[in-house]
Amino acid sequence: MNQLNKILVLNAGSSTLKYKLFNATNANKTLALAPMISGMVEIGEVSKVTHKSHGENPKKMELPDANLNDHRSALSLVIDLLCDPGFGGLASKSEINAIGHRVVHGAERFKNATLITKDLMAALEASIPLAPLHNPANILGIEVATELLGDACPQVAVFDTAYHSTMPASAYLYGLPYHLYKDHGVRRYGFHGTSHSFVAKKAAKHLGKPLEECNFITCHLGNGASITAIKNGKSIDTSMGLTPLEGLVMGTRSGDIDPAIPTFLNKQTGMSYAEIDSMLNKKSGLLGLSGDADIRNLQDRFRAGDKHADLTLEVFAHRVRKYIGAYLIQLSPRLDGIIFTGGIGENSWILRNKILKDLEHVGIVVDKSKNEVDLTSQIMSVESSKSQVPLLVVQTDEEKSIAEQTFQVVQG
Known part of the structure; x- marks a missing residue:
C-alpha cells in the first residue's frame, strides 16, 4: 500500500450498517489513523441515516426517512455520502484503498484478520450455524461491497472471536459429550475480541x-x-x-x-x-x-x-x-x-x-x-x-x- 490510504470500516448487522472512513499514513513505519467520516444506516421500512464528518470543522447530517430496504441500497447511499462535496471526504469511490469488515464468528479456523477470498466466503457460510443472527448479515455486507466497489478493492475480515483463540481447552470446553465439540464445534468462542484487545493495548501503554x-x-x-x-x-x-x-x-x-x-x-x-x-x-x-x-x-x-x-x-x-x-x-x-x-x-x-x-x-x-x-x-x-x-x-x-x-x- 502507499503511504496515504483511505480505509473504510463496515459493520453490517441484520438491520443496520455502521461505517467509518479513515485516512491512514505510515510515516517511518508508524501507522497513524485519522477518522474522516462515520455514520450509521438503520435499514427497513422506517429507515434513518446519521452521517458526520470529523476534523477541524465537523458536520452532521441526518436523513430521517431514507427509504432504504436492503443492504445494497444502504451501502450505495453510504458511498454517495462519502463522495458528497459538502459532507464527504472523497472525490470518487476509487479512492477507497481497502475495506475492513467486522465479522462476528470465525469458528476455530480464523485466528487472525484475513484477506477475503472465495475460500474464506465459503468458510463463513459454513460457520452460519454458529452465528445465525450475525454471520449472514456480515456475509451480505461483504457481497454488497464487492458488487459496488469491485474485486480491485481488497477486503479484510476481522473476527470478534479471533482474539480469544489463545484460550486453553480447559477454558473453552463445556462439560458435554466430547464428540459435540469434535463434530459440531460446540465450545466457548468468546466475542468483543477487537474491543478487549484494543483497550488492553491502550492500558499497557498507559502503565x-x-x-x-x-x-x-x-x-x-x-x-x-x-x-x-x-x-x-x-x-x-x-x-x-x-x-x-x-x-x-x-x-x-x-x-x-x-x-x-x-x-x-x-x-x-x-x-x-x-x-x-x-x-x-x-x-x-x-x-x-x-x-x-x-x-x-x-x-x-x-x-x-x-x-x-x-x-x-x-x-x-x-x-x-x-x-x-x-x-x-x-x-x-x-x-x-x-x-x-x-x-x-x-x-x-x-x-x-x-x-x-x-x-x-x-x-x-x-x-x-x-x-x-x-x-x-x-x-x-x-x-x-x-x-x-x-x-x-x-x-x-x-x-x-x-x-x-x-x-x-x-x-x-
Whole structure:
C-alpha cells in the first residue's frame, strides 16, 4: 500500500450498517489513523441515516426517512455520502484503498484478520450455524461491497472471536459429550475480541509496560457485555460462549441461566423453543428485569428512588463482580489492572461504584471522587492511592482496531 490510504470500516448487522472512513499514513513505519467520516444506516421500512464528518470543522447530517430496504441500497447511499462535496471526504469511490469488515464468528479456523477470498466466503457460510443472527448479515455486507466497489478493492475480515483463540481447552470446553465439540464445534468462542484487545493495548501503554507482561481483567459493558481474563497479553478466558448469549446480564440478553430453564418453560408454559430463544436474546436482561434496556433511564429511575431499578442495577453489578472474582484467581499471582470500556463501562460511574465496592480485602479500592466524573479523555484512572490494582476507564475504538488490522493484512 502507499503511504496515504483511505480505509473504510463496515459493520453490517441484520438491520443496520455502521461505517467509518479513515485516512491512514505510515510515516517511518508508524501507522497513524485519522477518522474522516462515520455514520450509521438503520435499514427497513422506517429507515434513518446519521452521517458526520470529523476534523477541524465537523458536520452532521441526518436523513430521517431514507427509504432504504436492503443492504445494497444502504451501502450505495453510504458511498454517495462519502463522495458528497459538502459532507464527504472523497472525490470518487476509487479512492477507497481497502475495506475492513467486522465479522462476528470465525469458528476455530480464523485466528487472525484475513484477506477475503472465495475460500474464506465459503468458510463463513459454513460457520452460519454458529452465528445465525450475525454471520449472514456480515456475509451480505461483504457481497454488497464487492458488487459496488469491485474485486480491485481488497477486503479484510476481522473476527470478534479471533482474539480469544489463545484460550486453553480447559477454558473453552463445556462439560458435554466430547464428540459435540469434535463434530459440531460446540465450545466457548468468546466475542468483543477487537474491543478487549484494543483497550488492553491502550492500558499497557498507559502503565508503561509491555503488553506481553500485563495481566488484565477487561470489562466491555454495553448493550452486549463480556469480560475477559488477559494473561501476558493474551486471552485465557472470557464470559461469552458458543454464542453472545452466555455470561453477563445484558441489555436484552439473559446471560448465564440454569440450562434446564428452557425445558422447564417448554413443559410448564407451552412456549416453543424458538419463543424461548427469542425471549432469552431479545426480551431478557435489563429489559426483562425492569421493562427498560436503556441504562440511562434505569439510572434516572434509581436516582429518583425507584427500588426496582436499583435491584436491576445490582443484578447487573453482581454478575460482573462474580466474573471478576473468578478471573482474579486465574490471573494469580498478579493483576495489573481492571479495565472498564463500552457504553456502560465508560459512562456509568454508578455501576462502576456498585461493581468495585467493598473489594479492599483483595487490594481493589476505588476513589469515588475520581470515578464519579464523565470520561473526557481516552483513558482515566479511578483507583485510590490505597489500591494495589490500577482501575482504568478506557475509551474503546473497535473501528480503529479493524482499520489497523486491515492495513496490516493488505500491506502484507
